[in-house]
Amino acid sequence: MDLAGKKIVLGLTGGVACYKAAMLSRDLGRAGASVQVVMTQAATQFITAVTMQALTGNTVYTDQWDARMENNMPHINLTRDADAVVIVPCSTDFISKLAHGACDDLLSTLCVARPAHVPLMVAPAMNVEMWQNPATQRNVRQLREDGIVLLGPDAGAQACGEMGEGRMLEPAQLLEEIVAAFQPKLLAGRRVLLTAGPTFEPIDPVRGITNLSSGKMGYAVARAAREAGAEVTLVSGPTALDAPYGVRRIDVQTAQQMHDAVMANVAGQDLFVAVAAVADWRVANASTQKLKKNGENDVPHLEFAQNPDILAGVAALPHRPYCVGFAAESENLEQYGAAKRVRKNIPLLVGNIGHQTFGRDDNALMLFDEQGHTSLPRADKQTLARQLVREIARRMAS
Ligand code: C5P
Numbered sequence: 025m026d027l028a029g030k031k032i033v034l035g036l037t038g039g040v041a042c043y044k045a046a047m048l049s050r051d052l053g054r055a056g057a058s059v060q061v062v063m064t065q066a067a068t069q070f071i072t073a074v075t076m077q078a079l080t081g082n083t084v085y086t087d088q089w090d091a092r093m094e095n096n097m098p099h100i101n102l103t104r105d106a107d108a109v110v111i112v113p114c115s116t117d118f119i120s121k122l123a124h125g126a127c128d129d130l131l132s133t134l135c136v137a138r139p140a141h142v143p144l145m146v147a148p149a150m151n152v153e154m155w156q157n158p159a160t161q162r163n164v165r166q167l168r169e170d171g172i173v174l175l176g177p178d179a180g181a182q183a184c185g186e187m188g189e190g191r192m193l194e195p196a197q198l199l200e201e202i203v204a205a206f207q208p209k210l211l212a213g214r215r216v217l218l219t220a221g222p223t224f225e226p227i228d229p230v231r232g233i234t235n236l237s238s239g240k241m242g243y244a245v246a247r248a249a250r251e252a253g254a255e256v257t258l259v260s261g262p263t264a265l266d267a268p269y270g271v272r273r274i275d276v277q278t279a280q281q282m283h284d285a286v287m288a289n290v291a292g293q294d295l296f297v298a299v300a301a302v303a304d305w306r307v308a309n310a311s312t313q314k315l316k317k318n319g320e321n322d323v324p325h326l327e328f329a330q331n332p333d334i335l336a337g338v339a340a341l342p343h344r345p346y347c348v349g350f351a352a353e354s355e356n357l358e359q360y361g362a363a364k365r366v367r368k369n370i371p372l373l374v375g376n377i378g379h380q381t382f383g384r385d386d387n388a389l390m391l392f393d394e395q396g397h398t399s400l401p402r403a404d405k406q407t408l409a410r411q412l413v414r415e416i417a418r419r420m421a422s
Contacts (some may be wrong), residue, residue, distance in 0.1 A: 025056030038066025068126035113149030152188030212253035221261035239263030242299030
């Protein structure tokens with residue numbers, strides 16, 4: 025679980041987006057965190073403390089003078105063992121309070137009273153004009169200067185019916201940002217390019233050849249790289265997955281398109297990770313019209329042509345990034361993996377242990393480098409991806 029053992033103070037201020045804070049509180053709990061909710065009076069106009077208590081299983085605090093705390097110092101007690109304070113939603117007024125260090129209710133006092141090592145993250149949620157108002161922007165600059173992390177805001181449809189910047193991030197995006205905040209920034213300032221998913225090679229306008237890759241491993245590595253502080257571009261074949269938050273995704277279908285997208289974006293990259301299950305062959309005589317079945321024994325005659333090897337192409341560039349390849353072998357991984365790394369001319373090759381990795385949520389990896397091979401035991405793909413990023417960052421730094 026991504027937030028196992030973490031204690032998070034979740035502060036709610038006044039805004040329609042409070043209902044999303046309810047969903048986030050549940051998601052944080054499912055990710056292993058214990059969640060302590062604190063609400064401003066304005067927040068209680070939008071959602072009740074009862075709802076938040078039921079969702080988190082913890083008493084909710086709304087008042088600085090709450091007699092339930094024996095020493096009557098909730099602003100101190102609630103933050104001393106916290107791993108992070110997260111304000112969702114964060115109103116215009118609360119941003120202003122934070123910018124000035126105001127302490128006129130429990131939540132604002134608690135933010136000022138928190139120990140310096142406890143990060144404060146805020147998810148602004150407000151009307152576009154309120155967000156763009158010079159006073160708000162001035163306050164936001166102050167927050168950044170003070171080391172407060174801003175999560176969003178996004179742009180889009182707003183509860184008031186207007187459109188624009190100020191819309192709060194979705195709970196799933198906020199969860200990704202909170203998880204990311206706890207990851208070491210091993211790839212800070214690095215640029216990372218990845219491929220993921222299957223490719224789709226058309227036979228005709230409605231049919232094609234593909235494979236069982238779900239894209240889960242590649243997306244997990246992309247997310248882990250971004251969590252580690254990298255600027256990430258993901259060239260993805262067709263998958264059912266959402267792009268990890270903050271990752272630039274370029275959608276492609278065929279191996280040729282994947283190759284072209286990689287080559288167009290490879291300049292200036294520090295790391296290239298080829299996770300995609302790229303089709304080795306495409307149909308050379310693909311039809312521009314849907315093939316018709318004429319009679320009982322009529323079968324189409326497909327001719328194949330070889331696709332470009334994207335990884336080999338990047339590895340052959342004069343100013344190549346650090347290159348990592350993947351291998352899905354059905355047998356003799358130790359032997360084939362080592363040979364494939366040398367043949368592909370790359371410093372690191374990652375083998376999937378067992379060929380039943382496609383579509384699954386877990387995996388086990390074997391890493392081949394110049395020194396030999398090491399194993400990363402079976403775990404969920406996100407955990408493995410974080411371990412892999414650690415291994416890659418260490419090798420890039422040496
Ligand atoms: O040779 P093989 O297909 O087993 O190599 C797998 C590795 O090469 C993976 O990293 C895959 O993403 C990459 N690859 C590629 N372009 C291809 C075929 C494989 O980038 N056409």
